[in-house]
Amino acid sequence: MKHALSVDVEDWFQVLNMRDAVARERWPDLPLRCVDATRRLLDVLARHEARATFFFLGWIAERAPELVADVARAGHEIGSHGYDHRVLGELGPEGFATDLERTESILRGITGSRPEVFRACTWSITGRTLWALPVLAGRGYRIDSSVFPVLHPEYGIRAAPAVPYRITTPSGTLAEFPPLTLRVLGRRLAVGGGGYLRLFPVRLLEAGLLQMERAGWPGCVYLHPWEVDPQQPRQRLGFLRGFRHYVNLHRTLPKLEVLLRRHAFTTLSEALAQSPSWTAKCAEFSWNGLSG
Numbered sequence: 001m002k003h004a005l006s007v008d009v010e011d012w013f014q015v016l017n018m019r020d021a022v023a024r025e026r027w028p029d030l031p032l033r034c035v036d037a038t039r040r041l042l043d044v045l046a047r048h049e050a051r052a053t054f055f056f057l058g059w060i061a062e063r064a065p066e067l068v069a070d071v072a073r074a075g076h077e078i079g080s081h082g083y084d085h086r087v088l089g090e091l092g093p094e095g096f097a098t099d100l101e102r103t104e105s106i107l108r109g110i111t112g113s114r115p116e117v118f119r120a121c122t123w124s125i126t127g128r129t130l131w132a133l134p135v136l137a138g139r140g141y142r143i144d145s146s147v148f149p150v151l152h153p154e155y156g157i158r159a160a161p162a163v164p165y166r167i168t169t170p171s172g173t174l175a176e177f178p179p180l181t182l183r184v185l186g187r188r189l190a191v192g193g194g195g196y197l198r199l200f201p202v203r204l205l206e207a208g209l210l211q212m213e214r215a216g217w218p219g220c221v222y223l224h225p226w227e228v229d230p231q232q233p234r235q236r237l238g239f240l241r242g243f244r245h246y247v248n249l250h251r252t253l254p255k256l257e258v259l260l261r262r263h264a265f266t267t268l269s270e271a272l273a274q275s276p277s278w279t280a281k282c283a284e285f286s287w288n289g290l291s292g
Contacts, residue, residue, distance in 0.1 A: 001213050002264040004177065004220040004271035005045075005052040006079075006145065006193075008119060009038055009060055009067075012226040012233070014085045016122045016154070017245045021235040024084070027059075033232055035064050037225035042074055044253065048260035053268045055081035055119045055145075058103030061110060068110045077267035078107055079117035087124040093131050100139055117268055120146035123155035123179075127291035134287055138171030143268055145177045145220060147290070150190045157291045161283055162188060163217045164272060169287040175278075177268050180219040182208035193222035198248035202258050209263060216277035220268065221259065227252040 011034040013022040022030075038054075045052060054071045056078060061068045072078050080103045091099055100118075108114045118141050125132050125146035136144055144167075149160040164177045180192030182204060190196050191208045205221070212219040226232055230249040237245060259265070272278050 001218055002266040002271055002274060003209055003212075003218045004268045005050060005265035006119070006220060006222045006268060007038070007041060007052055007054045008081055008222060008224050009034060009054055009056045010081065010085055010224060010226070011060065012229065014057065014059075015224075015226065015245060016085070016087070017237055017241040018235060021237055027084075032060070032063060033229055034060060034225040035067050037229045038067055038071070040228055040253070041223075041225060041256075042071065042076075044256060044260065045076075046074065048257075050260050050265040051076055051267050051270070052265065053077040053079050053117055055079040055117070056103075056107060057081045057085055058083035058099075058106045059085070061103070061106045065110045068107065072111045077117060077269055078111055078115055079119060079268075080104065080107065080115040081119055082121055085121045087121050088129040088132050089124065089126075093135060096132055097135055097139070100135070104139075114140070116141055117143040118146065119144070123148040123152075125157075126155055127157055130287055130290060133167055133174070133290075134169035134171040137167075137169045137174045140172075141174055143175045143177055143272070145179070145268060147176055147178055148190065149178050149181060150188050152190075158188075159291055161285075163212070163215065164275070164278065164282065166282055166284040167287050167290065168284060173284075175272060177220050177272065179222055180205065180208045180212065182211060192220060194224065194227070195244050195247060197221070197223060197255060198227065198252055202255050205255075205259065206262065216275065216281070218271040218275055220271070221265070223252060223256065228256075
């Protein structure tokens with residue numbers, strides 16, 4: 001089975017952990033390090049004949065259109081990560097629709113087609129922002145990957161399924177493809193990427209993939225270009241935020257190489273399409289009852 005690999009294309013200074021350290025007004029004056037980092041990821045994927053979904057910030061795509069074009073030409077899927085990494089609670093429904101439209105216009109201008117897969121900044125579709133789901137469906141998105149099925153102080157819906165499922169909304173239906181978790185002693189452990197990939201041994205992530213395979217589902221792994229950039233500028237973030245952002249940056253690429261050698265990866269769309277479980281036993285949830 002092929003699993004899904006995804007890359008959230010944002011730069012180090014746009015991460016939520018940096019919001020108090022780097023003001024948005026400074027962003028245009030900072031060099032884009034994510035361009036070279038994303039190209040390193042493209043080289044690694046090409047070497048292993050793997051494909052992925054790249055969720056681009058519109059802000060990045062505006063400034064690096066050639067990068068978006070190169071990712072698309074390499075056969076990868078282009079998704080939307082919103083315009084400038086604002087959490088949905090900050091945007092509100094109308095602001096979210098405007099944010100989506102702005103990013104769609106930028107990506108369509110580069111690739112010739114609008115994105116149909118989406119991931120919210122910092123997994124910010126939660127029990128308080130479920131209004132985002134009908135907004136996405138109404139704009140023609142087929143797949144969302146924004147609901148983390150764990151309990152976390154800043155995101156997540158613990159009661160949400162850990163395998164792909166359909167969500168029905170008044171505006172249409174879309175597929176939800178959650179990031180990978182591992183069930184241990186009756187509890188879900190987040191292992192699918194980001195800081196979890198950098199912190200935990202690879203064998204935990206592989207156990208999650210194998211657990212999904214046994215159930216007939218693909219898993220979804222994610223990472224960011226700044227996570228393969230150990231030389232990025234360092235900021236004073238405090239212990240917890242600093243640990244989350246900087247832990248084991250030098251190990252991201254080696255761990256990714258291990259995963260790519262041992263497992264097959266493709267885009268979110270293709271991973272769902274090749275799964276027999278998607279049509280045979282996919283669960284369906286109402287958008288306003290998802291959180292329990």
